[in-house]
Amino acid sequence: MTSETLNLFRLQKLDTLIDKHQLRISEIDQALSSDLRVKKATALLEKAQGQTKEIRIQLRQLENKVEDLRIKRKTTQASMFSGKIKNPKQLEELQMETEALKRYINQLEDEQLEIMIAFESAENQEQKAEKRLSQIKAVTVQENAEMLGERKMIETDLKRLLREKDAVLQSIPPENLTLYHRLRKTKYGTAVALVTDGGCSICGQALTPADQQSIRASNQLVFCPSCGRILFEG
Numbered sequence: 341m342t343s344e345t346l347n348l349f350r351l352q353k354l355d356t357l358i359d360k361h362q363l364r365i366s367e368i369d370q371a372l373s374s375d376l377r378v379k380k381a382t383a384l385l386e387k388a389q390g391q392t393k394e395i396r397i398q399l400r401q402l403e404n405k406v407e408d409l410r411i412k413r414k415t416t417q418a419s420m421f422s423g424k425i426k427n428p429k430q431l432e433e434l435q436m437e438t439e440a441l442k443r444y445i446n447q448l449e450d451e452q453l454e455i456m457i458a459f460e461s462a463e464n465q466e467q468k469a470e471k472r473l474s475q476i477k478a479v480t481v482q483e484n485a486e487m488l489g490e491r492k493m494i495e496t497d498l499k500r501l502l503r504e505k506d507a508v509l510q511s512i513p514p515e516n517l518t519l520y521h522r523l524r525k526t527k528y529g530t531a532v533a534l535v536t537d538g539g540c541s542i543c544g545q546a547l548t549p550a551d552q553q554s555i556r557a558s559n560q561l562v563f564c565p566s567c568g569r570i571l572f573e574g
C-alpha cells in the first residue's frame with residue numbers, strides 16, 4: 341500500500357462526510373424556507389416593496405417635471421424683465437406663457453401631493469408586511485429550533501472537516517487529485533473504495549489474491565476491475 345492511496349482514502353472519507361453535511365444543511369435550509377407561512381408573508385412583503393418602488397419612481401418623475409417647468413418659467417420671466425424685449429405683443433405673450441406655466445405647475449403639485457399620500461400609505465403597508473414577516477420568522481425559528489441546533493452543529497463539524505481536508509490536500513500530487521476529482525464526478529461521489537473481505541466494498545467485485553497483492557505492494561494506484569474506483573486496503 342502506498343501512502344498516496346492512504347492520502348486519497350483519507351480525502352475520500354473527509355469528502356464523503358463533507359458531502360453528507362452539505363446535503364443535510366441544504367435540506368434544513370429548504371425545510372426552513374419552504375415554510376408556507378414564511379412564503380406567504382415574504383410574497384406580501386415583496387408585493388408591498390414593489391408598490392412603494394413604483395410610486396417612488398412616479399414621484400421622482402413628477403418632481404423632475406415640476407423642476408423643469410420652474411426653470412422654464414424663471415427663464416421666461418428673466419427674458420421678460422431683461423429689458424431687451426420692447427415689443428408689447430411679445431411681452432404679453434411671455435406674460436401669458438409664465439401664467440400658463442404657473443397653472444401647469446400648480447396642477448402637477450396637486451398631483452404630487454396625491455402621489456405623496458399614496459406613497460406614505462404604501463410605505464406604511466411595506467413596514468407592516470416587514471413586521472409580519474419577522475414575527476412569523478420568529479415563530480418559525482422557535483418551532484424549528486431543533487433543526488437550527490442540528491444545523492449549527494453540522495456547520496461546526498463542517499469547518500473542522502474542511503480544515504482537515506486542506507491539510508490532506510497538501511500531501512496529494514496534482515495528477516492524483518485530478519484523477520480523484522474525475523472519479524468523484526463519474527462514480528457518484530466515491531472515488532476510493534475500501535477493500536473488505538477480499539473484494540471492492542462499493543461494487544462487491546471479488547479480488548484475486550494477485551490483485552490484493554498488487555494493492556499491498558504496488559507503488560502505483562490500483563483500480564477495481566469492475567467499477568474502476570481506486571482501491572484501498574486498510
Ligand SMILES: [Zn+2]
Binds near residue numbers: 533567
Ligand atoms: Zn468496485
